[in-house]
Amino acid sequence: MSVKKIQSALISVYYKDGLAPIIQELHKNGVTLYSTGGTQSFIEELGIPVIAVEDLTGYPSIFGGRVKTLHPKVFGGILHRRDLASDVEVAKQYDIPALDLVMVDLYPFEETVASGASDEDIIEKIDIGGISLIRGGAKNFNDVLIVSSRDQYAEVAAIFAAHGSTSTTLEERRRFAGKAFQVSSHYDGAIQRYFAGQTADLANYTTLPAHGLRYGENPHQQGKFYGDLAALFDKLHGKELSYNNLVDVDACLSLLDEFAETAFVIIKHMNACGVATGTTVKEAYDKALSCDPISAFGGVLATNNTVDKAAAESINPLFCEILIAPDFTEEALEILKTKKNRILLKRNQVTFPKVMFKTLLNGVLEQDKDLVMEGVEDFKTVTKRVPTDEQKRALAFALKICKHTKSNTIILANDGQLLASGVGQTSRVDALKQAIDKAKEFGFDLNGAVMASDAFFPFPDCVEIAGNAGIVAVTQPGGSIKDQDSIDYCDANDLAMVMTGIRHFKH
């Protein structure tokens, strides 16, 4: 274990907080300090001697600070190999001092973008010298300790304390080099996304903020989320979001976002077990809950309107994991916060990526998200009976839920309320039978209700079973070579059917 004592350091940090103790420690250990403008003033104010980097390079900071450390005397000091005689000779020839520690805190690029600053200001916050110092220090970890963010000060202080001096081992320097390249790749990733006009780079997802989760889908699996949860939600109450919570939150918001009118969605294990629209959040919630109050237990809930006192009083008796809304009144929060663990999230408007990824086999699948949502105007009536306007609205409502439910799926609904669904079944007939059984179980009369199917009917069996249960109108994409058999059954039994031409599989 080769322990190296730091003799000299270059300090150039944007934010100066937390810097003083480490500077004092370096000074106490006789380390020669070099520094840039603002950092130099900070160190001088501590009463500690410091050499201006200008005095080392013989150049002032020029072009508004665009060039201040970019000089062979600085980079030679960092990069020359102390164990290579020819490098040491060249350093001596050009009077280049060895720099054993490089401490940098980069210009806050992401923060500047997030603040809504002008393009000009954002471009000026692309750190050039700092990122080069980081890469230089990291490359020569054999001789140099690179501290690439102010988040790392505490760890450095602990290492110095363990050694009893400002010394490091090769393993420690190598570890910090790894962190440095993580910092630089994250930084460059943010710049790349800014130029691409993207908020997130999913293909390089490890450059996104990482959230450690208690565990993955099960306690014996580790889990992490890469993404900006802080931008998406203000957490008003409750415990930390888990892996399964995040999966259900995504399912919940994806479905909710199909609705422009006041809507309420209840999700269990990625599928909707309650969906309704209403003139108030309370009305939408009450209707959504009545769909399947048993499944709603422990569910993830979301609405697209402010949760007020009346809605909160209705929701409060239900044990639910999460409630998401664009806002909550004070009275509503008072009621809802009485359950200690219930997570209350105030949702901010954030644009979601338009692509999705899935790892499988020895690779990754990428596809566009299913962003097509056909409405009444896209319906092509294929039966003699034309659905009424109310039935058309009910069919459009059912299709929204169908699109976000695991295949094979059948959705039974009326205009503004999910009545029952069959989810994730290996046959569409099974999905329909499941839906009919559930509707009966929760006391819904299916006479006059409508049915949506995620994919075409290969046989007329589904329309026959649905018609016998009281369903009066059906939507499906069409496209089976036996479409006509289903149409004939509908015509013979006075059912209406519309085709959309769009399939919504969800595996």
Ligand SMILES: NC(=O)c1ncn([C@@H]2O[C@H](COP(=O)(O)O)[C@@H](O)[C@H]2O)c1NC=O
């Ligand atoms: N231009 C350069 O040569 C340069 N060298 C270091 N910096 C950055 O300047 C900042 C510190 O500046 P100051 O010490 O003047 O407050 C740090 O964020 C550091 O990453 C530079 N700035 C931008 O590239």
